[in-house]
């Protein structure tokens with residue numbers, strides 16, 4: 001792994017970024033649009049300034065509900081938007 005790939009893997013995910021989900025929900029693996037999880041729990045955690053930011057994943061085609069509270073480690077910024 002080069003310094004460049006290490007830096008890229010730590011890249012921040014911006015709201016609306018296309019991401020690959022590879023977390024614990026097998027049936028949801030694939031491409032999603034990531035936004036900060038809007039639920040009350042995650043927003044409360046965020047307000048405390050904890051680093052464990054969670055994401056809600058939105059189907060780019062609007063066809064199915066995505067997983068909520070996805071961990072940062074469970075998603076990778078898609079090369080498609082690089």
Ligand SMILES: [Zn+2]
Nearest residue numbers: 037039042069
């Ligand atoms: Zn949440």
